[in-house]
Amino acid sequence: MVKNLCKTILLFFCLSQGLIATAQPLQKDKTKKLVAHSSLLGLCVSTPIVLQSVWYDKAASFHIVNDGDSWLGMDKTGHAFSAYHIQKQAQHLYIWANYSHNKSILYSAGISILFQSSFEVLDGFQKKYGFSWPDMYANVSGIALFSAQQFLWKEERIRLKFSYSPSPYAKLRPEVLGQNFQERLLKDYNGQSYWLSFSPFQLFNSSLHFPKWIQLSLGYSVNEKVKGSENYFSTTTQEYHAYSQFLFSLDFDFSQMNIRNKSLKKVLSIFNTLKIPFPALSFSQNQIHFHPLYF
Known part of the structure:
Protein backbone atom coordinates (compact mmCIF):
# COMPACT_ATOMS: atom_id res chain seq x y z
CA MET A 1 0.00 0.00 0.00
CA GLU A 156 16.34 1.76 26.36
CA ARG A 157 16.13 -1.39 28.43
CA ILE A 158 13.21 -2.75 26.43
CA ARG A 159 13.54 -2.54 22.66
CA LEU A 160 10.63 -2.74 20.23
CA LYS A 161 11.77 -4.70 17.17
CA PHE A 162 10.53 -6.12 13.88
CA SER A 163 11.19 -9.23 11.80
CA TYR A 164 9.78 -10.60 8.58
CA SER A 165 9.66 -13.86 6.68
CA PRO A 166 7.57 -14.41 3.51
CA SER A 167 4.31 -16.23 4.21
CA PRO A 168 2.32 -18.53 1.88
CA TYR A 169 -0.90 -16.55 2.43
CA ALA A 170 -0.08 -13.40 0.48
CA LYS A 171 -0.75 -15.15 -2.83
CA LEU A 172 -4.38 -15.73 -1.77
CA ARG A 173 -5.15 -11.98 -1.89
CA PRO A 174 -2.17 -10.28 -3.54
CA GLU A 175 -4.15 -7.07 -4.12
CA VAL A 176 -4.39 -6.70 -0.33
CA LEU A 177 -1.38 -8.58 1.02
CA GLY A 178 1.11 -7.61 -1.68
CA GLN A 179 2.18 -8.76 -5.13
CA ASN A 180 5.95 -8.76 -4.59
CA PHE A 181 8.46 -8.91 -1.75
CA GLN A 182 8.54 -5.16 -1.16
CA GLU A 183 4.76 -4.88 -0.92
CA ARG A 184 4.41 -7.99 1.23
CA LEU A 185 7.03 -6.70 3.64
CA LEU A 186 4.62 -3.85 4.40
CA LYS A 187 1.23 -5.46 3.87
CA ASP A 188 1.36 -9.18 4.70
CA TYR A 189 0.86 -9.36 8.46
CA ASN A 190 1.28 -13.14 8.39
CA GLY A 191 4.97 -12.68 7.62
CA GLN A 192 5.56 -9.93 10.16
CA SER A 193 6.49 -10.32 13.82
CA TYR A 194 6.91 -7.63 16.47
CA TRP A 195 9.17 -8.18 19.46
CA LEU A 196 10.03 -6.80 22.87
CA SER A 197 13.71 -7.58 23.53
CA PHE A 198 15.33 -7.06 26.94
CA SER A 199 17.96 -8.31 29.34
CA PRO A 200 16.46 -9.28 32.73
CA PHE A 201 19.80 -8.44 34.35
CA GLN A 202 19.77 -4.92 32.92
CA LEU A 203 16.04 -4.45 33.44
CA PHE A 204 16.22 -5.14 37.17
CA ASN A 205 19.74 -3.79 37.78
CA SER A 206 21.08 -7.20 38.72
CA SER A 207 24.55 -7.37 40.24
CA LEU A 208 25.26 -10.59 38.36
CA HIS A 209 27.96 -10.26 35.72
CA PHE A 210 26.03 -11.57 32.73
CA PRO A 211 26.41 -10.05 29.25
CA LYS A 212 23.68 -7.45 28.79
CA TRP A 213 23.87 -7.80 25.02
CA ILE A 214 22.24 -11.23 25.26
CA GLN A 215 18.51 -10.55 25.30
CA LEU A 216 15.27 -12.40 25.85
CA SER A 217 12.66 -11.59 23.24
CA LEU A 218 8.86 -11.88 23.40
CA GLY A 219 7.06 -11.70 20.07
CA TYR A 220 3.61 -11.54 18.50
CA SER A 221 2.40 -12.50 15.04
CA VAL A 222 -0.58 -14.00 13.20
CA ASN A 223 -1.15 -16.84 10.76
CA GLU A 224 -3.78 -17.52 8.08
CA LYS A 225 -4.98 -13.91 8.37
CA VAL A 226 -6.23 -13.18 4.87
CA LYS A 227 -8.99 -10.62 5.53
CA GLY A 228 -8.78 -7.62 7.84
CA SER A 229 -11.93 -7.94 9.95
CA GLU A 230 -12.77 -11.62 9.38
CA ASN A 231 -10.92 -14.63 10.75
CA TYR A 232 -12.30 -17.06 8.17
CA PHE A 233 -11.38 -17.31 4.51
CA SER A 234 -11.94 -20.12 2.00
CA THR A 235 -10.99 -21.06 -1.53
CA THR A 236 -12.42 -23.85 -3.66
CA THR A 237 -9.95 -26.29 -2.12
CA GLN A 238 -9.07 -25.06 1.37
CA GLU A 239 -10.30 -23.18 4.44
CA TYR A 240 -8.24 -20.76 6.51
CA HIS A 241 -8.88 -19.84 10.15
CA ALA A 242 -6.82 -16.91 11.41
CA TYR A 243 -5.13 -17.16 14.80
CA SER A 244 -2.66 -15.27 16.95
CA GLN A 245 0.81 -16.54 17.74
CA PHE A 246 3.00 -15.66 20.71
CA LEU A 247 6.75 -16.17 20.48
CA PHE A 248 9.76 -16.61 22.74
CA SER A 249 13.32 -16.32 21.50
CA LEU A 250 16.75 -14.82 22.11
CA ASP A 251 18.21 -11.66 20.60
CA PHE A 252 21.27 -9.39 20.59
CA ASP A 253 21.59 -5.75 21.64
CA PHE A 254 24.51 -4.35 19.66
CA SER A 255 24.63 -1.17 21.74
CA GLN A 256 25.61 -3.22 24.80
CA MET A 257 28.51 -4.98 23.08
CA ASN A 258 32.04 -3.90 23.90
CA ILE A 259 32.91 -2.63 20.41
CA ARG A 260 35.83 -0.22 20.45
CA ASN A 261 35.32 1.15 16.96
CA LYS A 262 32.73 3.92 17.50
CA SER A 263 31.74 4.09 13.83
CA LEU A 264 31.12 0.34 13.67
CA LYS A 265 29.17 0.45 16.91
CA LYS A 266 26.96 3.24 15.57
CA VAL A 267 26.30 1.37 12.33
CA LEU A 268 25.44 -1.83 14.19
CA SER A 269 23.13 0.07 16.53
CA ILE A 270 20.87 0.78 13.54
CA PHE A 271 20.10 -2.94 13.44
CA ASN A 272 18.67 -2.75 16.96
CA THR A 273 15.40 -2.03 15.16
CA LEU A 274 15.45 -5.56 13.68
CA LYS A 275 15.14 -8.86 15.53
CA ILE A 276 18.05 -11.18 14.84
CA PRO A 277 16.98 -14.61 13.40
CA PHE A 278 17.25 -17.17 16.18
CA PRO A 279 15.64 -20.42 17.34
CA ALA A 280 12.21 -19.73 18.84
CA LEU A 281 9.21 -21.26 20.55
CA SER A 282 5.73 -20.35 19.34
CA PHE A 283 2.51 -20.69 21.36
CA SER A 284 -0.75 -20.86 19.43
CA GLN A 285 -4.02 -22.84 19.42
CA ASN A 286 -3.04 -24.52 22.71
CA GLN A 287 0.11 -25.93 21.11
CA ILE A 288 3.84 -25.28 21.40
CA HIS A 289 6.10 -25.43 18.35
CA PHE A 290 9.87 -25.22 18.08
CA HIS A 291 11.39 -23.31 15.16
CA PRO A 292 15.10 -24.07 14.54
CA LEU A 293 15.49 -20.60 13.02
CA TYR A 294 12.73 -18.00 13.19
CA PHE A 295 12.88 -14.86 11.06
Missing part, protein backbone atom coordinates in the same frame (compact mmCIF):
# COMPACT_ATOMS: atom_id res chain seq x y z
CA VAL A 2 1.38 3.41 -0.99
CA LYS A 3 0.42 4.88 2.36
CA ASN A 4 2.45 2.31 4.24
CA LEU A 5 5.35 2.81 1.82
CA CYS A 6 5.31 6.56 2.45
CA LYS A 7 5.33 5.96 6.20
CA THR A 8 8.28 3.60 5.86
CA ILE A 9 10.24 6.04 3.70
CA LEU A 10 9.58 8.83 6.17
CA LEU A 11 10.56 6.61 9.08
CA PHE A 12 13.93 5.92 7.49
CA PHE A 13 14.23 9.64 6.83
CA CYS A 14 14.01 10.08 10.60
CA LEU A 15 16.69 7.43 11.05
CA SER A 16 18.99 9.20 8.64
CA GLN A 17 18.39 12.54 10.32
CA GLY A 18 19.62 11.12 13.61
CA LEU A 19 22.81 9.79 12.03
CA ILE A 20 23.48 12.98 10.07
CA ALA A 21 23.04 15.08 13.17
CA THR A 22 25.57 13.12 15.19
CA ALA A 23 28.08 13.33 12.35
CA GLN A 24 27.89 17.10 11.90
CA PRO A 25 30.51 19.35 13.52
CA LEU A 26 29.53 21.28 16.60
CA GLN A 27 27.62 24.49 15.94
CA LYS A 28 26.09 27.18 18.09
CA ASP A 29 23.14 25.98 20.18
CA LYS A 30 20.65 28.28 18.47
CA THR A 31 21.63 27.03 15.02
CA LYS A 32 21.42 23.40 16.07
CA LYS A 33 18.02 23.93 17.68
CA LEU A 34 16.77 25.63 14.55
CA VAL A 35 17.98 22.67 12.46
CA ALA A 36 16.28 20.17 14.79
CA HIS A 37 12.93 21.96 14.92
CA SER A 38 12.79 22.92 11.24
CA SER A 39 13.70 19.46 9.93
CA LEU A 40 11.25 17.59 12.18
CA LEU A 41 8.38 20.06 11.92
CA GLY A 42 8.99 20.27 8.17
CA LEU A 43 8.58 16.50 8.01
CA CYS A 44 5.26 16.69 9.86
CA VAL A 45 3.95 19.49 7.65
CA SER A 46 5.10 18.03 4.33
CA THR A 47 3.74 14.54 5.04
CA PRO A 48 0.00 15.32 4.67
CA ILE A 49 0.70 17.52 1.64
CA VAL A 50 2.57 14.72 -0.15
CA LEU A 51 0.03 12.06 0.77
CA GLN A 52 -2.90 14.23 -0.25
CA SER A 53 -1.49 14.41 -3.77
CA VAL A 54 -0.13 10.87 -4.28
CA TRP A 55 -2.43 8.64 -2.24
CA TYR A 56 -5.73 10.12 -1.11
CA ASP A 57 -8.24 10.75 -3.86
CA LYS A 58 -11.84 10.11 -2.78
CA ALA A 59 -12.62 12.86 -0.30
CA ALA A 60 -15.59 12.56 2.05
CA SER A 61 -16.91 14.26 5.14
CA PHE A 62 -14.88 13.54 8.26
CA HIS A 63 -15.96 10.30 9.91
CA ILE A 64 -14.73 7.88 12.59
CA VAL A 65 -14.41 4.11 12.30
CA ASN A 66 -13.82 1.47 14.94
CA ASP A 67 -11.30 -0.95 13.47
CA GLY A 68 -9.99 -2.29 16.77
CA ASP A 69 -10.58 -5.90 15.70
CA SER A 70 -8.85 -5.54 12.34
CA TRP A 71 -5.94 -7.86 11.49
CA LEU A 72 -5.94 -9.33 15.02
CA GLY A 73 -4.11 -6.26 16.27
CA MET A 74 -1.11 -6.53 13.96
CA ASP A 75 -1.75 -3.18 12.29
CA LYS A 76 -2.05 -1.56 15.73
CA THR A 77 1.28 -3.05 16.76
CA GLY A 78 2.72 -1.55 13.59
CA HIS A 79 1.40 1.86 14.62
CA ALA A 80 3.05 1.53 18.03
CA PHE A 81 6.31 0.44 16.37
CA SER A 82 6.37 3.47 14.04
CA ALA A 83 5.50 5.95 16.79
CA TYR A 84 8.17 4.48 19.08
CA HIS A 85 11.00 4.70 16.55
CA ILE A 86 10.02 8.10 15.16
CA GLN A 87 10.18 9.48 18.70
CA LYS A 88 13.48 7.72 19.32
CA GLN A 89 15.16 9.31 16.31
CA ALA A 90 13.58 12.70 16.97
CA GLN A 91 14.95 12.59 20.52
CA HIS A 92 18.44 11.87 19.17
CA LEU A 93 18.17 15.02 17.08
CA TYR A 94 16.98 17.11 20.03
CA ILE A 95 19.80 15.83 22.23
CA TRP A 96 22.26 16.72 19.47
CA ALA A 97 20.74 20.22 19.55
CA ASN A 98 21.66 20.39 23.27
CA TYR A 99 18.14 20.30 24.67
CA SER A 100 17.85 18.92 28.18
CA HIS A 101 17.02 15.25 28.55
CA ASN A 102 13.46 15.89 29.74
CA LYS A 103 12.75 18.46 27.02
CA SER A 104 14.10 16.11 24.37
CA ILE A 105 11.60 13.47 25.52
CA LEU A 106 8.65 15.86 25.51
CA TYR A 107 9.49 17.49 22.18
CA SER A 108 10.15 14.16 20.45
CA ALA A 109 6.87 12.75 21.82
CA GLY A 110 5.05 15.74 20.34
CA ILE A 111 6.75 15.25 16.97
CA SER A 112 5.85 11.56 16.90
CA ILE A 113 2.18 12.05 17.76
CA LEU A 114 1.91 14.95 15.30
CA PHE A 115 3.48 12.87 12.55
CA GLN A 116 1.26 9.84 13.19
CA SER A 117 -1.89 11.92 13.67
CA SER A 118 -1.54 13.45 10.20
CA PHE A 119 -2.29 10.04 8.71
CA GLU A 120 -5.32 9.52 10.93
CA VAL A 121 -6.82 12.93 10.11
CA LEU A 122 -6.38 12.35 6.39
CA ASP A 123 -7.95 8.90 6.78
CA GLY A 124 -10.93 10.57 8.41
CA PHE A 125 -11.72 12.40 5.17
CA GLN A 126 -11.57 9.26 3.00
CA LYS A 127 -14.60 7.10 2.15
CA LYS A 128 -12.86 3.74 2.48
CA TYR A 129 -10.92 4.57 5.65
CA GLY A 130 -11.93 6.85 8.51
CA PHE A 131 -10.34 8.31 11.62
CA SER A 132 -9.46 5.47 14.00
CA TRP A 133 -9.22 5.96 17.76
CA PRO A 134 -7.69 2.47 18.16
CA ASP A 135 -4.90 3.60 15.81
CA MET A 136 -4.36 6.69 17.95
CA TYR A 137 -4.27 4.62 21.15
CA ALA A 138 -1.65 2.40 19.50
CA ASN A 139 0.41 5.45 18.54
CA VAL A 140 0.29 6.72 22.11
CA SER A 141 1.27 3.31 23.50
CA GLY A 142 4.45 3.30 21.39
CA ILE A 143 5.31 6.81 22.56
CA ALA A 144 4.55 5.88 26.17
CA LEU A 145 6.86 2.84 26.01
CA PHE A 146 9.78 4.92 24.79
CA SER A 147 9.11 7.94 27.02
CA ALA A 148 8.69 5.91 30.19
CA GLN A 149 12.07 4.26 29.70
CA GLN A 150 13.76 7.59 29.11
CA PHE A 151 12.21 9.18 32.19
CA LEU A 152 12.94 6.15 34.40
CA TRP A 153 16.35 4.98 33.15
CA LYS A 154 17.56 7.48 30.52
CA GLU A 155 18.16 4.54 28.21
Whole structure:
Protein backbone atom coordinates (compact mmCIF):
# COMPACT_ATOMS: atom_id res chain seq x y z
CA MET A 1 0.00 0.00 0.00
CA VAL A 2 1.38 3.41 -0.99
CA LYS A 3 0.42 4.88 2.36
CA ASN A 4 2.45 2.31 4.24
CA LEU A 5 5.35 2.81 1.82
CA CYS A 6 5.31 6.56 2.45
CA LYS A 7 5.33 5.96 6.20
CA THR A 8 8.28 3.60 5.86
CA ILE A 9 10.24 6.04 3.70
CA LEU A 10 9.58 8.83 6.17
CA LEU A 11 10.56 6.61 9.08
CA PHE A 12 13.93 5.92 7.49
CA PHE A 13 14.23 9.64 6.83
CA CYS A 14 14.01 10.08 10.60
CA LEU A 15 16.69 7.43 11.05
CA SER A 16 18.99 9.20 8.64
CA GLN A 17 18.39 12.54 10.32
CA GLY A 18 19.62 11.12 13.61
CA LEU A 19 22.81 9.79 12.03
CA ILE A 20 23.48 12.98 10.07
CA ALA A 21 23.04 15.08 13.17
CA THR A 22 25.57 13.12 15.19
CA ALA A 23 28.08 13.33 12.35
CA GLN A 24 27.89 17.10 11.90
CA PRO A 25 30.51 19.35 13.52
CA LEU A 26 29.53 21.28 16.60
CA GLN A 27 27.62 24.49 15.94
CA LYS A 28 26.09 27.18 18.09
CA ASP A 29 23.14 25.98 20.18
CA LYS A 30 20.65 28.28 18.47
CA THR A 31 21.63 27.03 15.02
CA LYS A 32 21.42 23.40 16.07
CA LYS A 33 18.02 23.93 17.68
CA LEU A 34 16.77 25.63 14.55
CA VAL A 35 17.98 22.67 12.46
CA ALA A 36 16.28 20.17 14.79
CA HIS A 37 12.93 21.96 14.92
CA SER A 38 12.79 22.92 11.24
CA SER A 39 13.70 19.46 9.93
CA LEU A 40 11.25 17.59 12.18
CA LEU A 41 8.38 20.06 11.92
CA GLY A 42 8.99 20.27 8.17
CA LEU A 43 8.58 16.50 8.01
CA CYS A 44 5.26 16.69 9.86
CA VAL A 45 3.95 19.49 7.65
CA SER A 46 5.10 18.03 4.33
CA THR A 47 3.74 14.54 5.04
CA PRO A 48 0.00 15.32 4.67
CA ILE A 49 0.70 17.52 1.64
CA VAL A 50 2.57 14.72 -0.15
CA LEU A 51 0.03 12.06 0.77
CA GLN A 52 -2.90 14.23 -0.25
CA SER A 53 -1.49 14.41 -3.77
CA VAL A 54 -0.13 10.87 -4.28
CA TRP A 55 -2.43 8.64 -2.24
CA TYR A 56 -5.73 10.12 -1.11
CA ASP A 57 -8.24 10.75 -3.86
CA LYS A 58 -11.84 10.11 -2.78
CA ALA A 59 -12.62 12.86 -0.30
CA ALA A 60 -15.59 12.56 2.05
CA SER A 61 -16.91 14.26 5.14
CA PHE A 62 -14.88 13.54 8.26
CA HIS A 63 -15.96 10.30 9.91
CA ILE A 64 -14.73 7.88 12.59
CA VAL A 65 -14.41 4.11 12.30
CA ASN A 66 -13.82 1.47 14.94
CA ASP A 67 -11.30 -0.95 13.47
CA GLY A 68 -9.99 -2.29 16.77
CA ASP A 69 -10.58 -5.90 15.70
CA SER A 70 -8.85 -5.54 12.34
CA TRP A 71 -5.94 -7.86 11.49
CA LEU A 72 -5.94 -9.33 15.02
CA GLY A 73 -4.11 -6.26 16.27
CA MET A 74 -1.11 -6.53 13.96
CA ASP A 75 -1.75 -3.18 12.29
CA LYS A 76 -2.05 -1.56 15.73
CA THR A 77 1.28 -3.05 16.76
CA GLY A 78 2.72 -1.55 13.59
CA HIS A 79 1.40 1.86 14.62
CA ALA A 80 3.05 1.53 18.03
CA PHE A 81 6.31 0.44 16.37
CA SER A 82 6.37 3.47 14.04
CA ALA A 83 5.50 5.95 16.79
CA TYR A 84 8.17 4.48 19.08
CA HIS A 85 11.00 4.70 16.55
CA ILE A 86 10.02 8.10 15.16
CA GLN A 87 10.18 9.48 18.70
CA LYS A 88 13.48 7.72 19.32
CA GLN A 89 15.16 9.31 16.31
CA ALA A 90 13.58 12.70 16.97
CA GLN A 91 14.95 12.59 20.52
CA HIS A 92 18.44 11.87 19.17
CA LEU A 93 18.17 15.02 17.08
CA TYR A 94 16.98 17.11 20.03
CA ILE A 95 19.80 15.83 22.23
CA TRP A 96 22.26 16.72 19.47
CA ALA A 97 20.74 20.22 19.55
CA ASN A 98 21.66 20.39 23.27
CA TYR A 99 18.14 20.30 24.67
CA SER A 100 17.85 18.92 28.18
CA HIS A 101 17.02 15.25 28.55
CA ASN A 102 13.46 15.89 29.74
CA LYS A 103 12.75 18.46 27.02
CA SER A 104 14.10 16.11 24.37
CA ILE A 105 11.60 13.47 25.52
CA LEU A 106 8.65 15.86 25.51
CA TYR A 107 9.49 17.49 22.18
CA SER A 108 10.15 14.16 20.45
CA ALA A 109 6.87 12.75 21.82
CA GLY A 110 5.05 15.74 20.34
CA ILE A 111 6.75 15.25 16.97
CA SER A 112 5.85 11.56 16.90
CA ILE A 113 2.18 12.05 17.76
CA LEU A 114 1.91 14.95 15.30
CA PHE A 115 3.48 12.87 12.55
CA GLN A 116 1.26 9.84 13.19
CA SER A 117 -1.89 11.92 13.67
CA SER A 118 -1.54 13.45 10.20
CA PHE A 119 -2.29 10.04 8.71
CA GLU A 120 -5.32 9.52 10.93
CA VAL A 121 -6.82 12.93 10.11
CA LEU A 122 -6.38 12.35 6.39
CA ASP A 123 -7.95 8.90 6.78
CA GLY A 124 -10.93 10.57 8.41
CA PHE A 125 -11.72 12.40 5.17
CA GLN A 126 -11.57 9.26 3.00
CA LYS A 127 -14.60 7.10 2.15
CA LYS A 128 -12.86 3.74 2.48
CA TYR A 129 -10.92 4.57 5.65
CA GLY A 130 -11.93 6.85 8.51
CA PHE A 131 -10.34 8.31 11.62
CA SER A 132 -9.46 5.47 14.00
CA TRP A 133 -9.22 5.96 17.76
CA PRO A 134 -7.69 2.47 18.16
CA ASP A 135 -4.90 3.60 15.81
CA MET A 136 -4.36 6.69 17.95
CA TYR A 137 -4.27 4.62 21.15
CA ALA A 138 -1.65 2.40 19.50
CA ASN A 139 0.41 5.45 18.54
CA VAL A 140 0.29 6.72 22.11
CA SER A 141 1.27 3.31 23.50
CA GLY A 142 4.45 3.30 21.39
CA ILE A 143 5.31 6.81 22.56
CA ALA A 144 4.55 5.88 26.17
CA LEU A 145 6.86 2.84 26.01
CA PHE A 146 9.78 4.92 24.79
CA SER A 147 9.11 7.94 27.02
CA ALA A 148 8.69 5.91 30.19
CA GLN A 149 12.07 4.26 29.70
CA GLN A 150 13.76 7.59 29.11
CA PHE A 151 12.21 9.18 32.19
CA LEU A 152 12.94 6.15 34.40
CA TRP A 153 16.35 4.98 33.15
CA LYS A 154 17.56 7.48 30.52
CA GLU A 155 18.16 4.54 28.21
CA GLU A 156 16.34 1.76 26.36
CA ARG A 157 16.13 -1.39 28.43
CA ILE A 158 13.21 -2.75 26.43
CA ARG A 159 13.54 -2.54 22.66
CA LEU A 160 10.63 -2.74 20.23
CA LYS A 161 11.77 -4.70 17.17
CA PHE A 162 10.53 -6.12 13.88
CA SER A 163 11.19 -9.23 11.80
CA TYR A 164 9.78 -10.60 8.58
CA SER A 165 9.66 -13.86 6.68
CA PRO A 166 7.57 -14.41 3.51
CA SER A 167 4.31 -16.23 4.21
CA PRO A 168 2.32 -18.53 1.88
CA TYR A 169 -0.90 -16.55 2.43
CA ALA A 170 -0.08 -13.40 0.48
CA LYS A 171 -0.75 -15.15 -2.83
CA LEU A 172 -4.38 -15.73 -1.77
CA ARG A 173 -5.15 -11.98 -1.89
CA PRO A 174 -2.17 -10.28 -3.54
CA GLU A 175 -4.15 -7.07 -4.12
CA VAL A 176 -4.39 -6.70 -0.33
CA LEU A 177 -1.38 -8.58 1.02
CA GLY A 178 1.11 -7.61 -1.68
CA GLN A 179 2.18 -8.76 -5.13
CA ASN A 180 5.95 -8.76 -4.59
CA PHE A 181 8.46 -8.91 -1.75
CA GLN A 182 8.54 -5.16 -1.16
CA GLU A 183 4.76 -4.88 -0.92
CA ARG A 184 4.41 -7.99 1.23
CA LEU A 185 7.03 -6.70 3.64
CA LEU A 186 4.62 -3.85 4.40
CA LYS A 187 1.23 -5.46 3.87
CA ASP A 188 1.36 -9.18 4.70
CA TYR A 189 0.86 -9.36 8.46
CA ASN A 190 1.28 -13.14 8.39
CA GLY A 191 4.97 -12.68 7.62
CA GLN A 192 5.56 -9.93 10.16
CA SER A 193 6.49 -10.32 13.82
CA TYR A 194 6.91 -7.63 16.47
CA TRP A 195 9.17 -8.18 19.46
CA LEU A 196 10.03 -6.80 22.87
CA SER A 197 13.71 -7.58 23.53
CA PHE A 198 15.33 -7.06 26.94
CA SER A 199 17.96 -8.31 29.34
CA PRO A 200 16.46 -9.28 32.73
CA PHE A 201 19.80 -8.44 34.35
CA GLN A 202 19.77 -4.92 32.92
CA LEU A 203 16.04 -4.45 33.44
CA PHE A 204 16.22 -5.14 37.17
CA ASN A 205 19.74 -3.79 37.78
CA SER A 206 21.08 -7.20 38.72
CA SER A 207 24.55 -7.37 40.24
CA LEU A 208 25.26 -10.59 38.36
CA HIS A 209 27.96 -10.26 35.72
CA PHE A 210 26.03 -11.57 32.73
CA PRO A 211 26.41 -10.05 29.25
CA LYS A 212 23.68 -7.45 28.79
CA TRP A 213 23.87 -7.80 25.02
CA ILE A 214 22.24 -11.23 25.26
CA GLN A 215 18.51 -10.55 25.30
CA LEU A 216 15.27 -12.40 25.85
CA SER A 217 12.66 -11.59 23.24
CA LEU A 218 8.86 -11.88 23.40
CA GLY A 219 7.06 -11.70 20.07
CA TYR A 220 3.61 -11.54 18.50
CA SER A 221 2.40 -12.50 15.04
CA VAL A 222 -0.58 -14.00 13.20
CA ASN A 223 -1.15 -16.84 10.76
CA GLU A 224 -3.78 -17.52 8.08
CA LYS A 225 -4.98 -13.91 8.37
CA VAL A 226 -6.23 -13.18 4.87
CA LYS A 227 -8.99 -10.62 5.53
CA GLY A 228 -8.78 -7.62 7.84
CA SER A 229 -11.93 -7.94 9.95
CA GLU A 230 -12.77 -11.62 9.38
CA ASN A 231 -10.92 -14.63 10.75
CA TYR A 232 -12.30 -17.06 8.17
CA PHE A 233 -11.38 -17.31 4.51
CA SER A 234 -11.94 -20.12 2.00
CA THR A 235 -10.99 -21.06 -1.53
CA THR A 236 -12.42 -23.85 -3.66
CA THR A 237 -9.95 -26.29 -2.12
CA GLN A 238 -9.07 -25.06 1.37
CA GLU A 239 -10.30 -23.18 4.44
CA TYR A 240 -8.24 -20.76 6.51
CA HIS A 241 -8.88 -19.84 10.15
CA ALA A 242 -6.82 -16.91 11.41
CA TYR A 243 -5.13 -17.16 14.80
CA SER A 244 -2.66 -15.27 16.95
CA GLN A 245 0.81 -16.54 17.74
CA PHE A 246 3.00 -15.66 20.71
CA LEU A 247 6.75 -16.17 20.48
CA PHE A 248 9.76 -16.61 22.74
CA SER A 249 13.32 -16.32 21.50
CA LEU A 250 16.75 -14.82 22.11
CA ASP A 251 18.21 -11.66 20.60
CA PHE A 252 21.27 -9.39 20.59
CA ASP A 253 21.59 -5.75 21.64
CA PHE A 254 24.51 -4.35 19.66
CA SER A 255 24.63 -1.17 21.74
CA GLN A 256 25.61 -3.22 24.80
CA MET A 257 28.51 -4.98 23.08
CA ASN A 258 32.04 -3.90 23.90
CA ILE A 259 32.91 -2.63 20.41
CA ARG A 260 35.83 -0.22 20.45
CA ASN A 261 35.32 1.15 16.96
CA LYS A 262 32.73 3.92 17.50
CA SER A 263 31.74 4.09 13.83
CA LEU A 264 31.12 0.34 13.67
CA LYS A 265 29.17 0.45 16.91
CA LYS A 266 26.96 3.24 15.57
CA VAL A 267 26.30 1.37 12.33
CA LEU A 268 25.44 -1.83 14.19
CA SER A 269 23.13 0.07 16.53
CA ILE A 270 20.87 0.78 13.54
CA PHE A 271 20.10 -2.94 13.44
CA ASN A 272 18.67 -2.75 16.96
CA THR A 273 15.40 -2.03 15.16
CA LEU A 274 15.45 -5.56 13.68
CA LYS A 275 15.14 -8.86 15.53
CA ILE A 276 18.05 -11.18 14.84
CA PRO A 277 16.98 -14.61 13.40
CA PHE A 278 17.25 -17.17 16.18
CA PRO A 279 15.64 -20.42 17.34
CA ALA A 280 12.21 -19.73 18.84
CA LEU A 281 9.21 -21.26 20.55
CA SER A 282 5.73 -20.35 19.34
CA PHE A 283 2.51 -20.69 21.36
CA SER A 284 -0.75 -20.86 19.43
CA GLN A 285 -4.02 -22.84 19.42
CA ASN A 286 -3.04 -24.52 22.71
CA GLN A 287 0.11 -25.93 21.11
CA ILE A 288 3.84 -25.28 21.40
CA HIS A 289 6.10 -25.43 18.35
CA PHE A 290 9.87 -25.22 18.08
CA HIS A 291 11.39 -23.31 15.16
CA PRO A 292 15.10 -24.07 14.54
CA LEU A 293 15.49 -20.60 13.02
CA TYR A 294 12.73 -18.00 13.19
CA PHE A 295 12.88 -14.86 11.06
